[in-house]
Amino acid sequence: MGEQQFGIDPSRLQQYATEIKKAVDQGLEIAIVIGGGNIFRGIQAESSGIDRVQGDHMGMLATLINGMALQSALEKNGMYTRLMSGISVDQVCEPYIRRRAVRHLEKGRIVIFGAGTGNPYFTTDSAASLRAIEIDADVVLKGTRVDGIYTADPEKDPTAEKIDKISFDEVLAKRFKVMDLTAFTLCRENKLPIVIFDMNKPDNLNNLIKGEGVGTLVS
Structure with missing residues (x-):
């Protein structure tokens, strides 16, 4: 969200895309797990009367919004990407399948893992660790x-x-x-x-x- 109170800051998005492109240009295979706290934090849901599990699912959707925004920024900078989701949202991204994710990386695509692990009570930190282990990062x-x-x-x-x-x-x-x-x-x-x-x-x-x-x- 950059300097904003919430939402997506276009200049910060472009900065990230530029930084990631430099890494890709060095020949690295890169996968990204992105959070959603700039839009909604599941752990804060209970204070507003929202069920924790429901709140966590809302947070997962927030990470997909960020993932789509980052995907767009990366592709505008000439990179090939795939957005994969831990929950089923087939109209906007692929389901997470480990072997497919590895194949995308081998083909030089940046893989963005959205929707965390797909399960409530697990953070995007946990998703980053789990996906990293699964793809042998x-x-x-x-x-x-x-x-x-x-x-x-x-x-x-x-x-x-x-x-x-x-x-x-x-x-x-x-x-x-x-x-x-x-x-x-x-x-x-x-x-x-x-x-x-x-x-x-x-x-x-x-x-x-x-x-x-x-x-x-x-x-």
Whole structure:
């Protein structure tokens, strides 16, 4: 949503498309899991009287709206994409089928995984971890608002120091918030490294891929 209160910021969408194109031009196979919090957060539904399961399904649809927007931006920048959904929405995207997703990646298409895992009570973090494991990804890159893990909240504590590398066990011991516990445990048990980085800083994704010490590596 960029600097807006809600919805989709076209300039932020274009920025993401530009960043992703640089990564694709390096010959990488890229899959994307996108959230929907700029439109609706399922976990907040209960406070408005909406059933949690119903709210989570609304959140899944929000991720599909974002997925369609990102797909459009990527294709306008000359990339080939496929949007795959964990729930059945056949008129706008393909159903998620693992072997088909892998084939799309092999053919150089960017695969966008929408609708989370397709199940309530699971976050898009969990969807990212699960899909990454299923397609045998090398790493999960979690784009967020901060450029890695810090010893304290850098937005509140000016003395907070950035951590470049950390183990899964250290994250658990020190209770750092990296992903929700389900998502984190999936990565830990399957030895899938995670990089936490600031997706909103220009060229950050490209520099990360080049190995220039962007973000925090959890492995």
